[in-house]
Amino acid sequence: MSAQERAAVIAALNGPTVTAPTRATLLERLDARYGRQFLSETEFARLRAVALRLVPHDPAEMDLSGLIDQRLHQNLSDGWRYADTPADGPAYQGLLAALPSNFETLSGDEQDAAIHKLQADQPHPFEDLLAELTEGFMAHPLTQYRFGYAGFMDAPGWPRVGPNELEAREIAYGESGNDQ
Amino acid sequence: MTNNLELDVLVIGTGAGGAPLLARLAATGLRVLALEAGVRHRPAEMPTDEVAQAGLFWMDERLSAGKDPVGFGRNNSGRGVGGSTLHYTAYTPRAQPDDFELLKEFGQGVDWPLSYADLEPYYDEVEQFLGVSGPSEYPWGPPRQRPYPHPALPLNGAALLMEQAAQQSGIRTSAAANAALSRPQEQEGYGLRPACSNRGFCQAGCSTGAKASLDVTYLALAESKGASIWEGAQVTKLLMQGGRVSGAEFVRDGKTQTLHARQVVLAAGAIETPRLLLLSGVGNSSGQVGRNFMAHVGVQVWGLVDDDLRPYKGIPGGLISEDFHRIPGLVGGYLLQSLGVMPVTYATQYARGTGKWGAALSEHLSQYNHVAGINVLGECLPYAGNFLELSSELDGRGLPKPLIHFSFGENEHRMAEHAEAVMRDLWAKIGAREVWALPRAAHTIGTARMGHDPSTNVVDAFGRSHDTPGLWICDNSTFPSSLSVNPGLTQMALSLRTADALIAELRA
Numbered sequence: 277m278s279a280q281e282r283a284a285v286i287a288a289l290n291g292p293t294v295t296a297p298t299r300a301t302l303l304e305r306l307d308a309r310y311g312r313q314f315l316s317e318t319e320f321a322r323l324r325a326v327a328l329r330l331v332p333h334d335p336a337e338m339d340l341s342g343l344i345d346q347r348l349h350q351n352l353s354d355g356w357r358y359a360d361t362p363a364d365g366p367a368y369q370g371l372l373a374a375l376p377s378n379f380e381t382l383s384g385d386e387q388d389a390a391i392h393k394l395q396a397d398q399p400h401p402f403e404d405l406l407a408e409l410t411e412g413f414m415a416h417p418l419t420q421y422r423f424g425y426a427g428f429m430d431a432p433g434w435p436r437v438g439p440n441e442l443e444a445r446e447i448a449y450g451e452s453g454n455d456q
Numbered sequence: 457m458t459n460n461l462e463l464d465v466l467v468i469g470t471g472a473g474g475a476p477l478l479a480r481l482a483a484t485g486l487r488v489l490a491l492e493a494g495v496r497h498r499p500a501e502m503p504t505d506e507v508a509q510a511g512l513f514w515m516d517e518r519l520s521a522g523k524d525p526v527g528f529g530r531n532n533s534g535r536g537v538g539g540s541t542l543h544y545t546a547y548t549p550r551a552q553p554d555d556f557e558l559l560k561e562f563g564q565g566v567d568w569p570l571s572y573a574d575l576e577p578y579y580d581e582v583e584q585f586l587g588v589s590g591p592s593e594y595p596w597g598p599p600r601q602r603p604y605p606h607p608a609l610p611l612n613g614a615a616l617l618m619e620q621a622a623q624q625s626g627i628r629t630s631a632a633a634n635a636a637l638s639r640p641q642e643q644e645g646y647g648l649r650p651a652c653s654n655r656g657f658c659q660a661g662c663s664t665g666a667k668a669s670l671d672v673t674y675l676a677l678a679e680s681k682g683a684s685i686w687e688g689a690q691v692t693k694l695l696m697q698g699g700r701v702s703g704a705e706f707v708r709d710g711k712t713q714t715l716h717a718r719q720v721v722l723a724a725g726a727i728e729t730p731r732l733l734l735l736s737g738v739g740n741s742s743g744q745v746g747r748n749f750m751a752h753v754g755v756q757v758w759g760l761v762d763d764d765l766r767p768y769k770g771i772p773g774g775l776i777s778e779d780f781h782r783i784p785g786l787v788g789g790y791l792l793q794s795l796g797v798m799p800v801t802y803a804t805q806y807a808r809g810t811g812k813w814g815a816a817l818s819e820h821l822s823q824y825n826h827v828a829g830i831n832v833l834g835e836c837l838p839y840a841g842n843f844l845e846l847s848s849e850l851d852g853r854g855l856p857k858p859l860i861h862f863s864f865g866e867n868e869h870r871m872a873e874h875a876e877a878v879m880r881d882l883w884a885k886i887g888a889r890e891v892w893a894l895p896r897a898a899h900t901i902g903t904a905r906m907g908h909d910p911s912t913n914v915v916d917a918f919g920r921s922h923d924t925p926g927l928w929i930c931d932n933s934t935f936p937s938s939l940s941v942n943p944g945l946t947q948m949a950l951s952l953r954t955a956d957a958l959i960a961e962l963r964a
């Protein structure tokens with residue numbers, strides 16, 4: 277349940293095992309929301325629908341599509357691009373335009389079939405979009421909590437690094453951690 | 457705006473090529489200044505977070521073409537006071553003597569204009585100064601004059617699993633040499649650097665100073681000896697006067713400025729160095745600038761194990777094997793190394809490498825704590841089709857973006873196949889599940905090659921431009937071959953060697 281998870285994340289971030297710069301970064305990301313600025317309303321709605329199929333998540337918890345729109349708006353690059361692909365903005369717009377016009381109202385299976393076709397037809401732009409969504413997802417503190425990732429609690433260091441040599445804070449943190 | 461400083465040497469770039477040299481020149485009493493496009497990243501201000509640390513990388517857009525386009529950005533190049541060493545894994549193997557003589561041994565590639573013996577004293581000096589941690593007996597290469605200054609760092613999960621699998625396969629392994637401290641060390645010009653706390657985020661910048669990035673080592677020394685470092689100063693052009701390179705034009709705080717010096721050292725890395733030379737129309741009478749671009753065969757193999765490995769813990773580069781330094785039927789060879797990995801890096805590599813999405817993607821990523829990896833770094837030969845040129849597309853400064861063509865040749869394909877089979881076999885031995893391989897090229901090498909013949913090389917054996925006086929190049933662009941080891945230590949050794957040649961020339 278998200279409220280409890282959020283509380284656990286915030287408690288960990290405010291604890292003594294997290295350094296100040298790490299805390300500031302992750303607290304900000306936990307609640308980051310973006311207004312649409314680059315894509316058109318139609319494009320943005322479609323991006324949200326695609327994003328849900330590519331990287332299942334709750335958009336109320338993490339604004340992965342907004343994150344992408346924001347980057348495109350700021351014209352930030354990740355440092356490189358396939359030479360055969362247009363700039364990121366037009367490339368993503370091209371991906372969205374290539375989907376069936378009723379994409380948002382299709383069933384999940386039909387959406388997936390359309391996405392498979394997109395992946396085959398435009399492999400490079402598709403790979404970039406998938407990677408960018410995956411990055412936003414994996415970097416989010418709630419995902420990290422659910423996957424039992426505790427690496428940000430490193431202020432005291434990790435004296436033991438062998439297999440199964442867990443510190444108490446690693447065992448205690450996160451859903452997969454609790455399962456062990 | 458012209459800055460009227462009386463400079464002996466102007467250095468462009470403060471990475472593995474620029475920094476040791478800057479310290480050496482300053483210690484000799486020369487008036488030296490370095491221009492660095494990036495800013496200072498102070499260890500204590502670094503979050504343990506990969507996304508927030510994107511500023512350690514060169515994020516200006518590069519265009520990648522060819523059959524095996526090279527990823528840049530967070531993959532391949534740094535920006536900041538310290539260059540790519542801010543985010544390197546700090547593996548510091550030495551090259552072996554035969555690495556410098558591929559042509560002699562195989563009739564392919566080119567030989568270096570220098571030998572292992574020329575570099576040996578510099579290797580030793582760099583290892584001692586950085587405080588490399590390593591094994592007391594290293595099984596490969598010539599014996600070293602002095603042991604590593606610190607004992608090896610502890611092996612993490614992936615390293616221990618690789619060790620176990622290699623034993624069953626009869627492959628020798630060793631704890632790797634790492635430029636991260638297993639014991640605290642007093643660093644001249646900086647102060648006390650603590651021992652590594654095993655936080656595993658070396659590739660997002662070390663927040664403790666345990667890792668020997670150049671900001672806490674050679675650059676601190678350089679500044680303590682009187683060198684100046686101007687951060688946030690991106691060079692846009694080399695300046696000429698009377699047929700010699702006399703300085704550089706750069707943009708700082710939005711203003712275009714110039715600086716002049718008796719000698720200029722270009723140390724901007726294997727992409728920006730040839731780009732600047734081409735932009736300035738300098739140093740290219742051989743037509744070789746931008747040519748001979750190489751990137752190591754860098755295939756990685758990943759799998760899931762039942763053990764809780766926590767791949768974020770421990771120095772990411774723990775175990776090494778150079779048993780495949782030579783492989784019958786192939787030119788050159790590769791080394792094997794174990795891999796720790798940060799979560800976002802793993803996740804995006806998995807998405808790109810497998811193309812998986814939806815439930816299959818999140819299901820796999822939810823097992824991040826059980827991920828174990830190995831990779832190789834293998835020889836890459838220079839090919840005519842692999843080169844950098846200026847694209848017709850302009851960047852935010854109105855300068856052409858670099859366009860890099862890269863395709864593996866036959867030797868690289870066969871080496872990658874060989875390596876993938878070896879690594880899959882190792883991971884089968886430990887019962888890893890969902891094993892997958894990421895084909896990959898690592899490190900940017902070549903583009904301004906060193907060699908004796910001015911008609912086929914850009915610089916001489918010391919990094920001195922063959923055709924334009926006043927210009928020196930000191931970075932990974934000068935490597936004539938890729939070497940089958942990580943390039944950082946060799947680059948720092950070359951940097952000190954170039955410094956000695958420069959000092960001799962200035963005194964002559």
Ligand SMILES: Cc1cc2nc3c(=O)[nH]c(=O)nc-3n(C[C@H](O)[C@H](O)[C@H](O)COP(=O)(O)OP(=O)(O)OC[C@H]3O[C@@H](n4cnc5c(N)ncnc54)[C@H](O)[C@@H]3O)c2cc1C
Nearest residue numbers: 469471472473493535539540545546547691931932942944
């Ligand atoms: C993720 C990663 C891990 C690595 N791990 C290892 C490892 O374990 N061991 C190893 O040996 N090597 C490793 N390397 C490689 C190593 O970092 C490089 O070989 C080495 O740093 C290259 O040195 P350089 O001087 O050529 O360039 P860099 O160190 O990249 O320095 C170039 C500098 O020039 C600056 N610059 C560029 N253009 C301009 C301009 N126009 N004006 C002003 N400044 C400019 C840049 O900002 C940068 O600071 C790794 C690299 C990466 C990307």
Ligand code: SF4
Nearest residue numbers: 652653655656658662
């Ligand atoms: S593992 Fe050691 S060297 Fe690497 S970032 Fe952590 S403290 Fe620094």
